[in-house]
Amino acid sequence: MYKLFLTLRYLRKRRIAYFAIAAVLLCTAMVLIVMSVMGGFLDQLKFKARGLLGDIIVDNKSYSGFPLYEEFIADIAQWPEIQIATPVLYSFGLLRFQDTAQTHTVRVVGVRLEEVYEVNAFKHGLYYEKYYPGTTTLAEQQQPVIGVDLNAEPIELKDNKGEVIGRGARPLLPPPYEAALQKSWAAGVRDDETPPTEWTEICRDANIPIIVGEHEVDPLHPPALTGDPWPGLIIGRDIIAKRLADGTYKRYSMYPRGCIVTLTMIPTTGGGSVDTPIKQPFRYADDSRTGIYEIDSQHVYCDFALLQKLLHMDQAERVDPESGAVVGTVPARCSQIQIKIHESVGGRPVNVKAVAQRLQEHYLSYATNPRFKLSIGDTQLVEYVEAMTWEESQSHIIAPVEKERQLVTILFAIISLVAAVLVLCILYMIVLQKTRDIGIIKAIGGSSGGVALIFISYGAAVGIVGSTLGTVLGYYFVRYINPFQDWLTRVNPAWQVWDRSVYSFDEIPHTVRGHDMIAVIVAAIAASTLGSLLAAWRAGAMQPVEALRHE
Amino acid sequence: MSSSLLVAQGVQKTYVMGRVQLRVLRGCDLRVAPGEFVAIMGKSGSGKSTLLHILGALDVPQAGQVLFHDEPVFAPPGRRRFATSALDVLYGYERRRIRYRRFAFGFVFQFYHLLPELNVLENVLLARMVGASTFVWSRQRARARADTLAVLGHMGLAERLRHRPAELSGGERQRVAIARALVHKPQILFADEPTGNLDAAAGAELMSLIKGLHAEGQTIVMVTHDPTVAGQADRILRLEEGQLRQV
Ligand SMILES: Nc1ncnc2c1ncn2[C@@H]1O[C@H](COP(=O)(O)OP(=O)(O)OP(=O)(O)O)[C@@H](O)[C@H]1O
Numbered sequence: 001m002y003k004l005f006l007t008l009r010y011l012r013k014r015r016i017a018y019f020a021i022a023a024v025l026l027c028t029a030m031v032l033i034v035m036s037v038m039g040g041f042l043d044q045l046k047f048k049a050r051g052l053l054g055d056i057i058v059d060n061k062s063y064s065g066f067p068l069y070e071e072f073i074a075d076i077a078q079w080p081e082i083q084i085a086t087p088v089l090y091s092f093g094l095l096r097f098q099d100t101a102q103t104h105t106v107r108v109v110g111v112r113l114e115e116v117y118e119v120n121a122f123k124h125g126l127y128y129e130k131y132y133p134g135t136t137t138l139a140e141q142q143q144p145v146i147g148v149d150l151n152a153e154p155i156e157l158k159d160n161k162g163e164v165i166g167r168g169a170r171p172l173l174p175p176p177y178e179a180a181l182q183k184s185w186a187a188g189v190r191d192d193e194t195p196p197t198e199w200t201e202i203c204r205d206a207n208i209p210i211i212v213g214e215h216e217v218d219p220l221h222p223p224a225l226t227g228d229p230w231p232g233l234i235i236g237r238d239i240i241a242k243r244l245a246d247g248t249y250k251r252y253s254m255y256p257r258g259c260i261v262t263l264t265m266i267p268t269t270g271g272g273s274v275d276t277p278i279k280q281p282f283r284y285a286d287d288s289r290t291g292i293y294e295i296d297s298q299h300v301y302c303d304f305a306l307l308q309k310l311l312h313m314d315q316a317e318r319v320d321p322e323s324g325a326v327v328g329t330v331p332a333r334c335s336q337i338q339i340k341i342h343e344s345v346g347g348r349p350v351n352v353k354a355v356a357q358r359l360q361e362h363y364l365s366y367a368t369n370p371r372f373k374l375s376i377g378d379t380q381l382v383e384y385v386e387a388m389t390w391e392e393s394q395s396h397i398i399a400p401v402e403k404e405r406q407l408v409t410i411l412f413a414i415i416s417l418v419a420a421v422l423v424l425c426i427l428y429m430i431v432l433q434k435t436r437d438i439g440i441i442k443a444i445g446g447s448s449g450g451v452a453l454i455f456i457s458y459g460a461a462v463g464i465v466g467s468t469l470g471t472v473l474g475y476y477f478v479r480y481i482n483p484f485q486d487w488l489t490r491v492n493p494a495w496q497v498w499d500r501s502v503y504s505f506d507e508i509p510h511t512v513r514g515h516d517m518i519a520v521i522v523a524a525i526a527a528s529t530l531g532s533l534l535a536a537w538r539a540g541a542m543q544p545v546e547a548l549r550h551e
Numbered sequence: 552m553s554s555s556l557l558v559a560q561g562v563q564k565t566y567v568m569g570r571v572q573l574r575v576l577r578g579c580d581l582r583v584a585p586g587e588f589v590a591i592m593g594k595s596g597s598g599k600s601t602l603l604h605i606l607g608a609l610d611v612p613q614a615g616q617v618l619f620h621d622e623p624v625f626a627p628p629g630r631r632r633f634a635t636s637a638l639d640v641l642y643g644y645e646r647r648r649i650r651y652r653r654f655a656f657g658f659v660f661q662f663y664h665l666l667p668e669l670n671v672l673e674n675v676l677l678a679r680m681v682g683a684s685t686f687v688w689s690r691q692r693a694r695a696r697a698d699t700l701a702v703l704g705h706m707g708l709a710e711r712l713r714h715r716p717a718e719l720s721g722g723e724r725q726r727v728a729i730a731r732a733l734v735h736k737p738q739i740l741f742a743d744e745p746t747g748n749l750d751a752a753a754g755a756e757l758m759s760l761i762k763g764l765h766a767e768g769q770t771i772v773m774v775t776h777d778p779t780v781a782g783q784a785d786r787i788l789r790l791e792e793g794q795l796r797q798v
């Protein structure tokens with residue numbers, strides 16, 4: 001009983017204990033912050049990779065791609081584990097916005113949009129599709145131009161004080177777009193990811209659904225679809241819009257929806273050599289954000305079949321170069337197959353790794369399958385195909401981060417030993433200072449164990465108080481780490497710690513996981529209790545008379 | 552003779568400091584009967600405090616034995632080296648000595664020795680707490696508090712309960728120390744020069760308190776170098792050249 005009583009008393013009366021608590025506090029906060037940020041980084045990396053790719057990826061890592069994907073997809077569609085599989089093409093190109101000198105080198109991705117929607121989370125990253133559901137397409141399309149509804153009641157135009165300054169015709173989108181907007185508006189979908197513009201203000205004041213995004217406007221005519229039809233292109237958001245400090249994106253009126261962009265690409269021939277460059281106009285159909293900066297600043301997406309044709313990777317006649325006679329067919333090729341599998345079949349969870357293994361075996365069997373008359377070159381392309389789970393395909397990114405996180409956590413834990421040593425020093429000091437008191441306690445009947453326990457519980461109390469406060473500090477620091485970094489950057493741009501182009505994500509991970517908190521608290525309490533052992537031992541081993549004679 | 556409460560037989564204590572051996576106690580014999588008031592006198596540095604610490608089970612002699620109720624307080628000389636080994640602490644003589652300190656002996660030190668962080672009440676109460684486990688304490692608490700208040704009242708400190716030792720005079724501090732020594736109703740009260748740091752008036756006041764305790768039947772062993780103080784005891788012993796002599 002007296003142990004607890006004295007522990008609490010010493011904790012309150014010894015100002016020096018606050019230093020020990022502060023040390024434990026800082027170390028706990030530090031370790032928690034590091035664990036949370038690195039752990040969150042890793043989680044996001046995994047989550048985003050999966051959202052980007054699907055469960056299993058079949059790939060041969062060759063710019064020339066690989067053939068027989070259609071046959072493969074048709075075969076595995078029979079497998080019960082397979083939900084859907086879709087081919088993807090990758091290429092490089094030069095992107096140019098019409099009427100500007102802006103060019104970007106981009107990675108061109110050919111996708112079957114409807115299938116990709118199912119395989120991964122691509123759809124959730126689209127902008128216009130969210131507010132105009134069903135209008136984003138990679139097929140040929142014209143530009144939607146906002147016009148005016150000459151039959152409807154004019155709407156009031158207000159200035160920024162809310163005063164009515166005039167009346168104007170009601171703005172209106174071309175029918176399919178207007179219908180889609182009405183639909184999402186009715187469903188309660190509101191744009192909170194774009195800063196408000198003049199348009200949004202006008203719509204809000206007039207109490208009509210807010211027109212989202214940038215559009216061509218013709219205030220004198222009814223809405224229309226204008227211009228030559230060109231295939232649609234989905235553009236990485238960081239290419240076409242500017243990210244603001246608060247994480248929202250600002251789009252430009254010079255890049256309205258449906259504006260013309262041109263892609264210049266260099267196809268390779270079947271033999272792998274470079275062909276003459278091709279140039280293809282597209283219309284800006286939508287923009288996509290995956291949250292991974294490298295992708296959002298470099299990828300554009302167009303229709304799979306179109307890209308295949310442009311790159312000469314579609315099925316073609318095989319011509320004998322000497323005689324000029326047709327000697328067979330060159331099979332169509334793709335760069336990758338993304339596959340989504342069912343989580344369970346017949347109530348049993350699916351082993352993704354095993355499925356990947358079987359997929360690979362199945363594909364490799366094509367190389368020797370007499371059903372396909374493959375040329376030597378095509379056989380080689382088939383033989384290099386691999387099927388990987390999304391984790392394996394990203395392991396070159398994930399594994400180092402995982403190791404890094406372990407390393408940094410261990411390093412910081414070692415640094416935290418400093419806190420334990422500090423607790424040791426401070427407690428040892430208190431024991432020395434309190435030698436006479438220890439003698440008194442022993443003289444009136446305190447046992448060695450009891451006296452030792454006073455200091456052990458003192459250490460534990462320092463650990464409990466310090467780690468609790470430290471966890472609170474760490475938690476709030478991580479929670480508000482992004483505003484904090486923004487503020488730092490505003491004070492001095494050189495203090496920007498988190499660079500999107502370096503760390504892929506535009507935000508510092510800011511979630512603290514419960515088990516991390518518990519682990520850190522337990523470790524801190526254990527460390528400070530451990531730190532108190534030596535002092536406790538010394539206090540317990542003191543002889544009452546010697547302690548009493550101590551000056 | 553079974554009428555003795557405390558018996559010391561040939562107690563020896565030697566301090567070794569490097570080459571120098573200081574033979575402070577060279578075979579002290581003493582018998583204290585129940586209810587007796589014994590005073591020990593001697594020059595400064597003659598070893599009075601050392602002897603009292605050994606009698607009060609605070610220190611361990613190299614040779615000789617102390618019997619309390621005919622029960623040895625120290626291990627047989629051959630094992631004394633291990634006097635404070637872990638086993639001894641758990642089961643042996645050290646455990647027994649802790650029990651004596653908690654329940655049988657009360658000790659008043661030459662220099663008060665109060666805990667500066669605790670107030671008067673807590674300082675005294677602590678002597679009761681030390682002997683009780685959490686469970687026992689939860690049941691004894693009220694009684695311990697009542698006993699403490701009674702003892703402090705007896706010492707004339709009822710008004711000073713919340714004061715810290717630093718806020719008290721020397722005489723008051725010494726009375727707190729006596730209260731602490733008495734709060735568990737010890738069978739023997741050891742007092743090491745209780746009046747040594749007090750002026751004549753405070754000393755006389757304290758002595759009348761001690762006399763009162765003695766009159767109530769308290770066994771007292773007191774060290775002093777003041778003849779008038781010693782004169783109040785039933786019996787005076789003199790510590791000279793490491794041995795006790797009857798005066
Ligand atoms: N731990 C120790 N180590 C070495 N010498 C000691 C130790 N304790 C006491 N002494 C010595 O033993 C002798 C007796 O000390 P003690 O305190 O018992 O004397 P005392 O009779 O109580 O003196 P005083 O009247 O001044 O209180 C002194 O000379 C002291 O220096």
Ligand SMILES: [Mg+2]
Binds near residue numbers: 599600601
């Ligand atoms: Mg002395």
